Amino acid sequence: MSRTVILTRREVFSSSHRLYSDKLSLEENKKIYGKCINSHGHNYVLEVSIKGAVKEDIGMFMNITELKEILKEKVMDKLDHKNLENxxxxxxxxxxxxxxxxxxxxDQLFPSLKDFLYEVKILETENNFVVYRGE
Structure with a gap:
């Protein structure tokens, strides 16, 4: 009998950015984003969860090393120690x-993990995080 599990890999990356919309005036940007219109950085914690049925013969549905390599290529190499806008x-x-x-x-992970990708969670700070499930 096959059982479904959710497997999560955590990575940490450091990036700088600023919150600013070219579609808004400087005053509107200040009102919406406050001090975050200035360049600043975060040590983001990324948690990527995949969901699948455990294969009886190997005891897993995906080798965690494969997930780690996909995350490195598709996310970490692009974002770690980078300025997001530039x-x-x-x-x-x-x-x-x-x-x-x-x-x-x-969107970066979906082509490689489309059969399994369940959730992307990013902690910007210890108190603020976002969860996205492809909807």
């Missing part, structure tokens, strides 16, 4: 909120 071409013109960052990470 160093990540796919994020140019996008306000790099944690919400948008979670969607970006989902």
């Amino acid at each position: 160093d990540v071409p796919e994020l140019k013109g996008i306000v790099t909120t944690t919400e948008n960052l979670s969607i970006f990470i989902w």
Whole structure:
């Protein structure tokens, strides 16, 4: 009998950014984003969860090493120690909120993990996090 489990891999990356929309005036940006219109950085904690049926013959549905390698190639190499607006071409013109960052990470991972990808969770601080499930 096959049972379904959720497997989560945690990674930490450091990135800098600023919250600013070119579609708004400076005053509107200040009102919405406050001091975050200035460049600043975060040590983000990323948790990527995949869901699948455990294969009886191997006792897992995906080797965690494979997930680690996918995360490194698709996310960590692109975001770690980078300025999100200047160093990540796919994020140019996008306000790099944690919400948008979670969607970006989902989109990077989905082609490789489409059968298993369940959830992307990003902790921007110890008190603030976003969860995205592809909806």
